Amino acid sequence: MEKRYDVIVVGGGHAGCEAALAASRRGAGTLLVTLKKEAIGYTSCNPSIGGVGKGQLVKEIDALGGEMAKAADASAIQFRMLNSSKGYAARSSRAQIDRRLYNFYMRECLAAREDLDIFEDEVKEVLVASGACEGVRTGGGHIFRAPNVVLTPGTFMNGVMHIGLEHFSGGRMGENASAGLSENLSSLGFRVGSLKTGTPARLDGRTIDFSVLERQAGDEHIIPFSFSTGGITLPQRPCYITRTNEETHRVIREGLDRSPLYTGKIRSTGVRYCPSIEDKVVKFPQRDSHVVFLEPEGLDTDEYYPNGISTSLPVDVQERMVRSIRGLENVKINKPAYGIEYDFVDPTHLFPTLETKTVRGLFMAGQINGTTGYEEAAALGLMAGINASAKVRGEEAVVLERSQAYTGVLIDDLVTKGTKEPYRMFTSRVEYRILVREDNADTRLAGIGRGLGLAAEDALERVLRKKERVEKEKKRLAAVMVPSEKASLAQLLKRPGISYDDIAEMEDKGTGLSYYEKVQLEVDIKYKGYIERELAKIKKFSDLEKIRIPAGFDYSGVPGLSNEIKEKLAFLRPRSLGQASRVSGVTPAAISILMIKLRANGGRRRKKG
Numbered sequence: 086m087e088k089r090y091d092v093i094v095v096g097g098g099h100a101g102c103e104a105a106l107a108a109s110r111r112g113a114g115t116l117l118v119t120l121k122k123e124a125i126g127y128t129s130c131n132p133s134i135g136g137v138g139k140g141q142l143v144k145e146i147d148a149l150g151g152e153m154a155k156a157a158d159a160s161a162i163q164f165r166m167l168n169s170s171k172g173y174a175a176r177s178s179r180a181q182i183d184r185r186l187y188n189f190y191m192r193e194c195l196a197a198r199e200d201l202d203i204f205e206d207e208v209k210e211v212l213v214a215s216g217a218c219e220g221v222r223t224g225g226g227h228i229f230r231a232p233n234v235v236l237t238p239g240t241f242m243n244g245v246m247h248i249g250l251e252h253f254s255g256g257r258m259g260e261n262a263s264a265g266l267s268e269n270l271s272s273l274g275f276r277v278g279s280l281k282t283g284t285p286a287r288l289d290g291r292t293i294d295f296s297v298l299e300r301q302a303g304d305e306h307i308i309p310f311s312f313s314t315g316g317i318t319l320p321q322r323p324c325y326i327t328r329t330n331e332e333t334h335r336v337i338r339e340g341l342d343r344s345p346l347y348t349g350k351i352r353s354t355g356v357r358y359c360p361s362i363e364d365k366v367v368k369f370p371q372r373d374s375h376v377v378f379l380e381p382e383g384l385d386t387d388e389y390y391p392n393g394i395s396t397s398l399p400v401d402v403q404e405r406m407v408r409s410i411r412g413l414e415n416v417k418i419n420k421p422a423y424g425i426e427y428d429f430v431d432p433t434h435l436f437p438t439l440e441t442k443t444v445r446g447l448f449m450a451g452q453i454n455g456t457t458g459y460e461e462a463a464a465l466g467l468m469a470g471i472n473a474s475a476k477v478r479g480e481e482a483v484v485l486e487r488s489q490a491y492t493g494v495l496i497d498d499l500v501t502k503g504t505k506e507p508y509r510m511f512t513s514r515v516e517y518r519i520l521v522r523e524d525n526a527d528t529r530l531a532g533i534g535r536g537l538g539l540a541a542e543d544a545l546e547r548v549l550r551k552k553e554r555v556e557k558e559k560k561r562l563a564a565v566m567v568p569s570e571k572a573s574l575a576q577l578l579k580r581p582g583i584s585y586d587d588i589a590e591m592e593d594k595g596t597g598l599s600y601y602e603k604v605q606l607e608v609d610i611k612y613k614g615y616i617e618r619e620l621a622k623i624k625k626f627s628d629l630e631k632i633r634i635p636a637g638f639d640y641s642g643v644p645g646l647s648n649e650i651k652e653k654l655a656f657l658r659p660r661s662l663g664q665a666s667r668v669s670g671v672t673p674a675a676i677s678i679l680m681i682k683l684r685a686n687g688g689r690r691r692k693k694g
């Protein structure tokens with residue numbers, strides 16, 4: 086069998102789903118090849134979407150016309166706005182999801198597209214001729230041809246799972262690893278490394294004593310992920326909180342001689358911000374307790390996910406460990422915890438479009454880029470799908486700026502600096518976070534989503550309506566004086582501790598504004614000074630971003646640059662002087678030299694949108 090497509094997406098995880106949907110929605114003849122059709126959109130680890138820095142990505146995916154936010158809304162069983170007591174820049178949405186429903190939604194969403202073919206098989210090889218992508222060869226002996234291939238194999242490339250000193254091949258529990266692809270990529274000249282992650286055991290909720298645990302309900306007032314979701318229809322469920330204790334830590338310490346992490350069996354670097362419980366106990370010996378969140382796996386299952394105790398210790402140690410925890414004394418483990426090592430490709434092989442520098446038409450997205458997390462994967466997948474289809478359409482690629490989107494920061498960090506450990510998004514990675522917030526993702530990106538033909542027609546109208554209503558209310562607040570305070574309502578709102586809701590209460594009338602409108606209005610008024618300063622910084626910096634470095638620029642011919650800088654830049658091939666300035670070791674003096682050279686070459690060109 087040999088068939089031709091415009092775009093082939095390899096892997097039906099979070100990156101693959103967004104890539105395949107974006108490419109096919111933009112009219113590219115698209116094929117998704119994945120190991121197991123029924124696992125399309127499956128959540129390998131925790132049953133939740135969003136979180137600090139990740140909620141922002143989900144809202145951006147939505148504004149650009151991706152699917153993750155809608156899938157999360159359709160399967161959410163608890164919503165929480167994290168950091169709600171902090172400033173708006175730090176606020177991030179998170180939802181517990183029904184794992185089965187999320188999986189079902191994504192599968193159906195892809196299956197419903199008549200212009201998207203789905204084929205169950207294992208891709209073994211990317212076919213390349215004269216430095217350009219030609220298609221893929223599968224383990225089943227099929228060849229599919231396409232000038233663009235998006236690789237999203239997740240944790241499956243040479244995946245090895247560890248439980249105690251036992252280890253076995255697999256991409257995640259119950260699914261085969263992908264073998265051969267990693268070696269094929271190495272032979273094409275890609276630097277392949279290995280990373281590690283892990284997951285906790287799944288617990289039988291019927292054997293948990295919830296009566297002694299702290300109950301954590303979701304938000305009363307739910308803000309859905311998608312800007313277009315009207316309301317949440319599923320019943321909402323609580324989580325429960327418990328803690329490890331000295332006995333738990335003793336059991337863990339005793340089991341370390343059979344830990345693959347502490348006996349040197351696992352050598353790859355794991356997720357710094359999501360360490361295993363044995364890592365927490367060893368690295369923070371002064372802490373006598375760690376929090377454990379018991380999260381429901383869904384509406385029609387009794388299974389719980391104990392967030393905070395991922396481990397690769399042997400099953401007998403896992404059992405003693407969980408049973409030492411309050412409320413879990415008689416708990417039954419349904420599925421054991423495990424660690425997994427997998428291969429990834431150094432993301433500095435990628436342009437900011439996510440196309441590789443080594444093979445034309447080959448894109449990579451998701452865990453293969455060295456990231457961890459469903460949201461990071463989905464954002465990367467969406468951008469890879471957009472840019473693969475842009476090539477098909479003969480359009481300019483879309484590269485989001487750091488000042489424009491979390492997605493822009495994510496990609497710029499990866500392709501400019503690379504990563505030695507699984508990269509996770511955080512609000513602290515984003516320089517302009519007072520401007521680039523979760524609540525205004527639609528204002529920032531719906532125009533781009535609409536221009537790409539991905540966001541719905543009414544998305545822009547909604548943004549415009551929001552702007553108009555906020556501006557109108559700002560004018561009104563500035564005009565209404567409060568004689569007792571000798572100040573306008575706008576001046577009152579500027580004061581710390583006073584919210585727009587307080588003003589509305591004072592005026593004794595409903596605000597009439599939506600959640601998003603209220604946030605925009607408060608930010609505009611309260612942070613006017615910060616915003617102006619950030620905009621000025623962006624303007625200053627964007628001058629560097631606008632200075633494009635031509636694709637074949639010869640660094641060897643630039644006098645005054647050290648050999649180290651020449652080599653680094655020749656390898657990384659930054660698109661702009663701004664990107665070059667973020668490469669480690671590239672000095673301001675080197676940037677000045679380059680600027681002079683580029684100007685002399687007439688290399689100054691304006692970048693589009």
Ligand SMILES: Cc1cc2nc3c(=O)[nH]c(=O)nc-3n(C[C@H](O)[C@H](O)[C@H](O)COP(=O)(O)OP(=O)(O)OC[C@H]3O[C@@H](n4cnc5c(N)ncnc54)[C@H](O)[C@@H]3O)c2cc1C
Nearest residue numbers: 096098099100120129208238239240241263451452458462
């Ligand atoms: C044990 C475990 C623990 C984790 N813990 C965390 C955590 O604590 N925090 C966190 O944020 N994230 C965690 N993750 C990671 C999270 O699951 C991933 O970041 C996310 O799923 C990556 O999405 P992806 O689309 O890149 O890949 P995946 O969701 O892994 O999907 C990959 C897809 O590609 C398919 N595939 C692979 N190879 C081939 C091939 N050769 N041919 C065809 N199809 C192929 C697979 O069948 C699968 O459908 C964990 C994952 C695992 C397995």
